[in-house]
Amino acid sequence: MRHWLHRFTPALLALLAGLLGLVALVPQPAAPPAAPTADYVLIVGVAGMRWDDITATDTPAMWQMAQDGAIGALSVRSARRITCAGDGWLTLGSGNFAIYTPGAVTPTCPQLSVPIHVDNSGASLPDQSDIVARNRGLHWGARPGALAEGVRCTTAIGPGAALAAARPYGRVDRYSANLNDGLLSACALTLIDLGQIAGDDPVTRAAGARRADAALASILAARPERSVVVLAGLSDLDATSRLHVAIAQGPGFTGGWLTSPSTSRHGYVQVVDLAPTALAALDRPVPGKLFSGGAASTSDSGRPSDVAAAISRLADADREASVQRRVGTNFLTTLVLAELLLFVAVVPLLRRARRPAGPLTHRPVPRPIVRAAEVLLISASLAVPAALVADLLPWWRWARPGLGFGGVTLAVLAVATFAIAFVTARSRAIAPLGGVAAIAALAVAFDVLTGSRLQLNGVAGYSAVLGGRYAGVGVIGLGLLVAGALLGGAALAQRFERRWRPFVMALIGAVGMVVIGSPYLGADASGAVALTAGVCVAAAMAVGGWLTITRLLWAAAAALFVTAGFAVLDLFRPEEQRSSIGRLLGRTQDGTAGFIARRIGEADVVTTVTSPLTVLVLGSLLYATFVLLRGWGGLRRLFGVFPPVRGALSGLVVACLLAGLVEGVSFNVLGAALATALPLVVLSCLRVLDHADDRSQPAPRVPEAALES
Structure with missing residues (x-):
């Protein structure tokens, strides 16, 4: 009996994560319909x-x-x-x-x-x-x-x-x-x-x-x-x-x-x-199947009593939204190019990071160069969270908003990089990974808990002009939360005994599901379902070993269970508040589900072709295949020494691909997650290779004469 429990602990805890994830899908009560007020x-x-x-x-x-x-x-x-x-x-x-x-x-x-x-x-x-x-x-x-x-x-x-x-x-x-x-x-x-x-x-x-x-x-x-x-x-x-x-x-x-x-x-x-x-x-019936919107109502929450101040706030939102699109595109393009160039520059360091066991065949890389590379990798992983925090200052009101955003972002980035680099300088190999993941997840979670003000019309958020989302967690924020929950959970799980690691992954993942999927917080039920699938995979692999057929079946069962629960709960919401999966299921009854499926498919194609994050995803795939997975790349050794990291990365790919496909944003969720995760993985590979040949020193040899005496 004990052997059976030990064998299926990861699968059972993955199923527990699915059960906890259902908490995130409890629907928000629909607002009472407005009474007819006009003739x-x-x-x-x-x-x-x-x-x-x-x-x-x-x-x-x-x-x-x-x-x-x-x-x-x-x-x-x-x-x-x-x-x-x-x-x-x-x-x-x-x-x-x-x-x-x-x-x-x-x-x-x-x-x-x-x-x-x-x-x-x-x-x-x-x-x-x-x-x-x-x-x-x-x-x-x-x-x-x-x-x-x-x-x-x-x-x-x-x-x-x-x-x-x-x-x-x-x-x-x-x-x-x-x-x-x-x-x-x-x-x-x-x-x-x-x-x-x-x-x-x-x-x-x-x-x-x-x-x-x-x-x-x-x-x-x-x-x-x-x-x-x-x-x-x-x-x-x-x-x-x-x-x-x-x-x-x-x-x-x-x-x-x-x-x-x-x-x-x-x-x-x-x-x-x-x-x-x-x-x-006018008290006329509203044809919900034909209309995409909902009846507007009024809310006194936060409107200034001075009409001039209220109008000024709306005009300021217009300016921020109009500037955000141009600055956001430039930021993502610059970030993608900078990270890809950094990855290429680190290749010689990876090849020479492992010290040979015998006589030295090459001169080791000077420690200042290695330390500088680590700082740059940490800085790259923090770029997207720094862009999110930059919206605390109204840079869009300045004469040169692009330069203003860049200056604020670099200042935030410098402070965060120094903190992480200083704290984790002498820590274990995955300490920076856990620290940055926690910062990324906490930054998005704090924004969601305070009304998503940083994401609304923000460079690392969503634009009200485009009309895809106005509240909750956006595409970039979803990628950060997925990466933060899974990688942060892996870094924390590594500190526990092998049998407790799936439980830690499931617990951290369940918190992420609630933040993402709750209609009072992230309001992205489709993203919560995608994270559930990723957490199930990560928990099943946290004790070591690859994703076997048994683990895959248990993880898939947990994910399907949450998806089915979501479908039932989502159908109780008003149609305009349902997620893409809920609308798709709801429209199957009248034969119009094909419109939604076609819309999602076309959006995936357009986003794939036009988004700079697609380049980052493809570049990351090539880099992992031809560099990190090579014998000198360090990724295999990282997976062997830290099994929860392997599970977290596998779950990250599963969750982000599923979320991007369902929500019509293609590789954008995965690209946002990789922009934070891949520099940390490269940094961890450098540190693991640096300590790959550490050996305990043998005891000093005692001369024979001393033994005879």
Whole structure:
């Protein structure tokens, strides 16, 4: 019996990790649906309007509306990479990510042109059938006209509004090319196009904002009673994607931040949220299968009482998000090139690190050079966590944000590198690995516990402009947490007896699952499932030996158990809060799961081709194959001396590949994990080889004469 327990301890503890991981998947209670508050909803769109266009002097009507209503930053994501005016209006009318502008888009969007046939009371769009067919072929499943089908009557004023108000067969119930006060109460839902604000010239933008504000003032003066007015900057007008204006004012929207289930972040909404918001306010059923967003609501959490301060905060978020994309791409590209060059430079040190047992055949590498290489490897492994911490300072507000970010990151990196290098200078071979892994995991965990402020619009986080994620743990953060939990757990497990190592790995991994998957923290249930698979593999291999068929089956059983538990729990969440796996399982019943699977597959392909982290993953694979796994590379010896490290690296690859595949980010999770893990592995290989031929000194020989005497 004792032998049986000893043999299957790793498998049983891997299963325990799976059971503990289910704690992370307990769904967050759905917010109660908003009570109907309005008889009329008026959505006013101004393409290109940003928060820095609104001032108390130039736009007094908008300023007052922001003071009395709920405000937020609007992500104008559509089915296009660049959302032009037509795409924004059509996405509003579809309640889903749609496309209107045909062909490629130059840096500047073409002028909006909508063919409209006007009749006595309404109008029709002759190209509507082509628009519907074009979006039917996309993987988002958008249906133009879904918003209009949700109400009995819709009024459109202006060409963009006609796109959003047209029914699937092209009919617009009420239409006017110009603003007409008498039409504001003709239907329960009215859409109004007030033109656009384009360019970067402050004078031109101010003039456009004043014209839109004057028109909005007349709308507010003539609005019917019990009406909700929504002002939205529905689109970009060039390749410089930004966050835009979103204000809702009226019954139910009398202050606070705008938020929605699709963002789970106070002060952030999407264009796809506007359609369900309008239907919910009018007490109309919201077609969840057609809409990608959720009805917006208000939250008073953290909004300044001074409207100027609130608007300034949203304008600052827009600036940070716009700068983050450029700086983030440059940072990742520089990091990938620097790490690959560093790995190549370390090859001669690896070849000469092991001291021969006999007479010296080559001069050993001077200790200062080896020490410098160790410091550089530690610094490389800390680069991504340092970039995350750098967002504690508002570098994006400075005149040269790129240089500002670089300076702050280097300062944080210098302090962290000195601390790790000093503490672990005379420690065991994997001490730096455990220390850096703990720092990386704790940095992300602290950010998640405090609201993910560092990841939101951060270089090492996610962009609200892109609209993929607004809260919780992002792709880079997930990679850091996986690497930190598994490598940190391995370093800690090595200090315990062989039989206790799987338990340590399972315990540390379970904590990571909770941080990643809890809807109150990381809110990435798919990532929690992926980490579960990695922890099961790592725990099964922590006692030594390779991943045998028996261990693999037990680890797979634990991972599948958690996945099944997740599927059941995830189906209890509102659809807009489900993970990619939950949405995929939920859509299998109505036959639309293929859209989600296709969307994930296409996203994987695009990310693989465009991400610099793909280069790091491929370079790491070649480096491990042709350098580290060679007889002089040290990786085999590292695995033999420290079995938990072998299990942790195996689990890291499994978890990151699974997470990237399921979440549509390809190798990005693995690339982020390797950016921290591989320099530490190389450093550990150097130290293991340096001590590979250490031998105990023999006792001094006693002369025979002394023995005879």
